[in-house]
Amino acid sequence: MSNELIDLDGLGMTYAADSGPVEALSGIDLKVGRGEFVSLVGPSGCGKSTLLRIIAGLRPATRGSVRVAGRPVTRPIADVGMVFQAPILLKWRSILDNVLLPAELAGKDAGRYRDRAQHLLQTVGLGEFAAKLPRELSGGMQQRASLCRALLLDPPLLLMDEPFGALDAMTRDEMNLELLRIWGETGNAARKTVLFVTHSISEAVFLSDRIVVMTPRPGRIAAVRTVDLPRPRTVEVRASAAFGQLSLEIFRTLTGS
Amino acid sequence: MALFVGLIVVWQLAVSLLNIREYLLPSPMAVLRAFIEPETQWWPHLWVTTLEIIGAFVLAGGVGVALGVAIAWSPRLASALVPFLVLVNTLPKVAVAPLFLLWLGYGIVPNMLIGALIGFFPVVINTAVGLSQVDPEMLDLGRVFSAPKWKIFAKIRLPNALPYILSALKITATSAVVGAIVGEFVASQKGLGYVIITTQSSMNTPLAFGALVWVSIVGLALYGAVVAIARWAAPWAEATQ
Ligand SMILES: Nc1ncnc2c1ncn2[C@@H]1O[C@H](COP(=O)(O)OP(=O)(O)O)[C@@H](O)[C@H]1O
Ligand SMILES: [Mg+2]
Numbered sequence: 001m002s003n004e005l006i007d008l009d010g011l012g013m014t015y016a017a018d019s020g021p022v023e024a025l026s027g028i029d030l031k032v033g034r035g036e037f038v039s040l041v042g043p044s045g046c047g048k049s050t051l052l053r054i055i056a057g058l059r060p061a062t063r064g065s066v067r068v069a070g071r072p073v074t075r076p077i078a079d080v081g082m083v084f085q086a087p088i089l090l091k092w093r094s095i096l097d098n099v100l101l102p103a104e105l106a107g108k109d110a111g112r113y114r115d116r117a118q119h120l121l122q123t124v125g126l127g128e129f130a131a132k133l134p135r136e137l138s139g140g141m142q143q144r145a146s147l148c149r150a151l152l153l154d155p156p157l158l159l160m161d162e163p164f165g166a167l168d169a170m171t172r173d174e175m176n177l178e179l180l181r182i183w184g185e186t187g188n189a190a191r192k193t194v195l196f197v198t199h200s201i202s203e204a205v206f207l208s209d210r211i212v213v214m215t216p217r218p219g220r221i222a223a224v225r226t227v228d229l230p231r232p233r234t235v236e237v238r239a240s241a242a243f244g245q246l247s248l249e250i251f252r253t254l255t256g257s
Numbered sequence: 258m259a260l261f262v263g264l265i266v267v268w269q270l271a272v273s274l275l276n277i278r279e280y281l282l283p284s285p286m287a288v289l290r291a292f293i294e295p296e297t298q299w300w301p302h303l304w305v306t307t308l309e310i311i312g313a314f315v316l317a318g319g320v321g322v323a324l325g326v327a328i329a330w331s332p333r334l335a336s337a338l339v340p341f342l343v344l345v346n347t348l349p350k351v352a353v354a355p356l357f358l359l360w361l362g363y364g365i366v367p368n369m370l371i372g373a374l375i376g377f378f379p380v381v382i383n384t385a386v387g388l389s390q391v392d393p394e395m396l397d398l399g400r401v402f403s404a405p406k407w408k409i410f411a412k413i414r415l416p417n418a419l420p421y422i423l424s425a426l427k428i429t430a431t432s433a434v435v436g437a438i439v440g441e442f443v444a445s446q447k448g449l450g451y452v453i454i455t456t457q458s459s460m461n462t463p464l465a466f467g468a469l470v471w472v473s474i475v476g477l478a479l480y481g482a483v484v485a486i487a488r489w490a491a492p493w494a495e496a497t498q
Contacts, residue, residue: 076402088398
């Protein structure tokens, strides 16, 4: 078994739009190791969402190859948790039943996952809200529930597309800490691999092992930076000089200044 | 409610003070008298019209949902059905009523069909729209877990469409009443519409008003039932209704 979970080689994507072809991604070479936390930052429209969809097997790339766990991706990969910018919970289902949705969709016995779902909700502080409808929860709480849904089947890979982009700064910081805790920052052999798209440089620096900086469309990899800040990442880490220095360098790469 | 009572009072006063003749505009008291007049056998008429209205409503709802599902299920079915449905919808359906009577004869069925014909189109449209207005990312989740198409329909699309369908059924409830009465106007031997038509020759206008009161009672009851069912079946959608 190779050490890489994700292996992208010369990947490119051109959409056939009505107004002509749109080149969204070009020449993407990237390997992501098992248990690694990698962030993607780049201007909007540079193909970050497209890249996640290709890795999930929801859309074929038009050039190059995609491998996940050593296998070429030719159709949707089931072993993945996805979190989007909006919580997209089903309005008519309780929070618990929303978290159980992946089990039902995957044709598993949802009853066997109830305890796990309840436990996941507990770990994000939503234990008492299991029976509530989504509209009874705040945006941040709904996004926590959608994180639980992504974790239900315990996938080895999490694809997160600006998951906290719609939240206020305080809630976002809280969610960052929570995500790291769940990911197993404090040492967990079965750590998940996370590919995390964000607009926020400080969020990327705070969370990641590595940061992939992308160029405007067509998205290419402008730089890959290793974040060698100590873990667990704490508020002190965020206030450190090294944190500021790295953020500034990524900002410069991103803006080409 | 106060406004309603006020209007009745004004109506009563206007009729008696201006001395309006009863066959032109009967007073509320005269209408009430006709309404409770024991010699008028309301029940058979009320029964027939109610049956037609409920039949039209159920038929429009059932056929409308079925067609909406067909359209949302398969693009090929959609391209075959939609032009035909649009054509049917542009026909003045009231004008088709005599044809139904010609083909099906007197009775309850043609009147039901007219009501259904008037009321089914919004159900088709709202069903199809409700089934397709689903977050694309939610559908991605379905694909990631290789959920079969019917499961996406049953667990995501149909519940999503429910508030849309229910709000179309409110319109259908009203159309069913129009259809039944129009059908009875064209040809019938029973029903509240038939009662109204017969008063044309007898000049018994209070009786026509009495029949109108019954029609609105049936219409309001059906409408109220749909609203109550909508609240009960799709409580999450209250904010959007
Ligand atoms: N289905 C599609 N058809 C045509 N063009 C698309 C489609 N999806 C995305 N694009 C285009 O591809 C580019 C990259 O989109 P996206 O991956 O959403 O970027 P990002 O997530 O970085 O903002 C954009 O210019 C967008 O307009
Ligand atoms: Mg995006």
